[in-house]
Amino acid sequence: MLFQVEMDVRLPPDMAPQVADELKRVERERAQQMQHEGKWRHLWRVAGRYANVSIFDVESADELHALLTSLPLFPYMAMTVTALCRHPSSIRDDDR
Template sequence: MLYMVHMQVNIPDTLPKAEVDRLKAQEKAYAQKLQHEGTWRHLWRIAGQYANYSVFDAAGNDELHDILSSLPLYPYMSISVTPLAQHPSAIAAN
């Protein structure tokens, strides 16, 4: 099942820089792992924001929740999820 996910990251200024750098490195490694596996299908940055729109391929709501809550920056994110369905006029399968 495909999901469009909007993630807005809000890291508090009080978090030490070394911790922020560590979390960002872990986040990047995990995101790239999921992309290589085909779970994180698309990842787009929103210009001018610390935010993205992504498309995930997960078996269902519970699996998507597990993936998102495992993101190292998850505690500092606002997330909205939109389930997607194949459009009948699309010329390519999802």
């Protein structure tokens, strides 16, 4: 099933740059791993904000929660989760 997840990242301004960079590196690794596994289906940057709009493709809300909380940046993120369904007017087969 699909979920839309909006993630707003707020790193403390006084965080040491190298700590922040390392966090972003492992975050990127984790995010790409999930994309390769087909869980993190779409990942877009919101123009002008340190935020993204994402579409997750998971078996359950439990799996979604496990994935999101495993993100290194999770403690610094405000997330909005919206459950999606197939739209009756959608022509894309795989958009479930």
